[in-house]
Amino acid sequence: MTNEYIQQILSDKFGAAVWGFEETFGIFSFxxxxxxxxxxxxxxxxxxxxxxxxxxxxxxxxxxxxxxxELCVVYHLHNLVANKRIRVRASVPVAQPDIATMTNxxxxxxxxxxxxxxxxxxNFTGHPNLVRILNADEMNYFPMRKEYPMEDPxxxxxxxxxxxx
Amino acid sequence: MSRPVQYNTNNKPAxxxxxxxxxxxxxxxxxxLVGLGRxxxxxxxxxxxxxxGIEFMGTMGSNYDLGRFGAERMxxxxxxxxxxxxxxxxxxxxxxxxxxxYLQMAEPRWxxxxxxxxxxxxxxxxxxxxxxxxxxxxxxVYVPGCPPRPEGIIEGILRVQDLVKAESTRRRNHPRYKELxxxxxxx
Numbered sequence: 001m002t003n004e005y006i007q008q009i010l011s012d013k014f015g016a017a018v019w020g021f022e023e024t025f026g027i028f029s030f031x032x033x034x035x036x037x038x039x040x041x042x043x044x045x046x047x048x049x050x051x052x053x054x055x056x057x058x059x060x061x062x063x064x065x066x067x068x069x070e071l072c073v074v075y076h077l078h079n080l081v082a083n084k085r086i087r088v089r090a091s092v093p094v095a096q097p098d099i100a101t102m103t104n105x106x107x108x109x110x111x112x113x114x115x116x117x118x119x120x121x122x123n124f125t126g127h128p129n130l131v132r133i134l135n136a137d138e139m140n141y142f143p144m145r146k147e148y149p150m151e152d153p154x155x156x157x158x159x160x161x162x163x164x165x
Numbered sequence: 166m167s168r169p170v171q172y173n174t175n176n177k178p179a180x181x182x183x184x185x186x187x188x189x190x191x192x193x194x195x196x197x198l199v200g201l202g203r204x205x206x207x208x209x210x211x212x213x214x215x216x217x218g219i220e221f222m223g224t225m226g227s228n229y230d231l232g233r234f235g236a237e238r239m240x241x242x243x244x245x246x247x248x249x250x251x252x253x254x255x256x257x258x259x260x261x262x263x264x265x266x267y268l269q270m271a272e273p274r275w276x277x278x279x280x281x282x283x284x285x286x287x288x289x290x291x292x293x294x295x296x297x298x299x300x301x302x303x304x305x306v307y308v309p310g311c312p313p314r315p316e317g318i319i320e321g322i323l324r325v326q327d328l329v330k331a332e333s334t335r336r337r338n339h340p341r342y343k344e345l346x347x348x349x350x351x352x
Contacts, residue, residue: 135293136258143292 001082003028006050013043020089027076029087034073034099037090041105044077044086052077052086055102058112060120062094062145070094071122075102092122094145101127119144179205199334203247203273204326205235210246212266214253217280217312221252224315236322243269248325249302250318254282255295267302268351272337275328277321278304281311303345 006028007021018040020031032040044052057076064070069091078085092099101124102109113124114133121142124130132139141148182201184193209231211221224231225239240246243266255263267276278298281287284307286296298304305328308321336342346352 139257139292148292 001049001079001084006086009047009050010040010043014040024087027085027087029089031089031091034090034092037073037075037088038100038102038105040088041075041077041102044088045105050079051081052079052084054078054080055106055108055112056085058102058109058116060116060122060144062120062147063091064094064146066091068093068095071097071120073099073116073122094121097122098125099123100125103127118142121145196332196334197330200330200332204329207236207248207275207322207325207329208238208240208246209236209322210240210243210249210266210270212249212251212253212263214255214259215282217252217283220312220315221250221279221318224318229315229319231319231322234319234322234326243267244271246270247273248275248277248322250277250279251283251298252279252312254287254289255298256293257295258293260295260298260301263298264301273329273332275305275325276302277306277308277318277325279308279318279321280313281309284309287311301349302351303349 003021003023007030010018010030014032014036017033017036018030020029022029041052041055044050054077055075056078057074059074061072061074062070063072071094072089072091075088075090076085077088090099097120099122101113103113103124103126110128111133113122113127114130116122117124117127117130118132118135119142131137135143179201181191182193182197184191184197186192211218213219213221223229231237236248243249247270249267249270251263267274276298278284282289282294283298284304286294288311290296295301306321306324308317310317313321333339
């Protein structure tokens with residue numbers, strides 16, 4: 001299974017909804033439209049010549065400068081037979097970060113989607129229990145979004161004079 | 166050749182409280198006598214979450230031997246203990262647990278914050294870490310260091326002993342103590 005073969009079969013199936021094929025950091029990657037994430041991952045899972053049946057990682061990245069596609073949800077998939085890994089990216093706007101859940105296909109997506117919701121606020125529609133998993137339940141913000149100052153501005157004990165800055 | 170085993174020749178006996186003494190008797194204040202007894206029978210409750218906890222284990226071990234100072238017995242239940250030793254980073258999610266442990270301790274109770282994390286959050290200036298345990302419970306002694314050496318932790322215990330000796334028997338009736346507890350929302 002080569003990168004060109006994966007690109008060919010996906011382009012034939014989904015057309016312009018899949019683009020940006022590249023190999024970065026040793027893993028073949030591409031972008032998909034967020035509306036078709038279930039269809040693409042189901043196809044990658046079912047198609048015998050691809051059979052990416054293991055979801056190794058699911059997370060998000062916040063790109064504050066990208067208009068209307070600030071939050072990039074990243075799926076890492078693994079074909080255990082061919083030992084081939086791919087990365088699937090789907091970008092959603094931060095104003096309405098809705099994307100369909102993958103828990104129906106991969107049970108491992110359950111906790112990883114909760115974690116992604118916890119830190120980035122991605123709303124996985126259809127998730128059975130989308131609540132915070134790591135942070136305190138009372139937290140009312142999403143800490144890994146790049147929209148906060150580096151230090152807690154409410155602190156009074158670390159003033160600039162004492163820390164030489 | 167010098168002796169292979171070294172031992173402490175500078176024994177310091179417990180300081181006798183001020184009072185009036187004569188042939189076969191001594192009169193002193195009850196507070197001071199009770200304070201002297203309490204200060205040398207502190208039961209520590211370790212609340213160890215990270216590397217400061219390892220240093221605390223060294224402090225309790227035979228090399229440094231906290232037992233010499235009258236804190237031999239660690240009790241792993243807050244209901245039996247006198248002094249809470251918070252050694253390590255306390256995340257915001259753990260803060261209610263720490264507070265619950267403190268509330269379960271019976272009066273009189275003291276708290277030592279061991280290390281930079283327990284005292285101020287340390288290097289973890291982060292969304293998930295409590296910036297010092299004094300945000301949720303009152304602290305008597307802060308031990309600096311990252312982590313502090315066992316000598317530092319022993320020094321902290323000795324400072325708590327000084328506090329214990331100087332306090333009245335029923336500290337909880339003192340108006341300033343009540344005010345402090347109210348500022349933390351503790352009955």
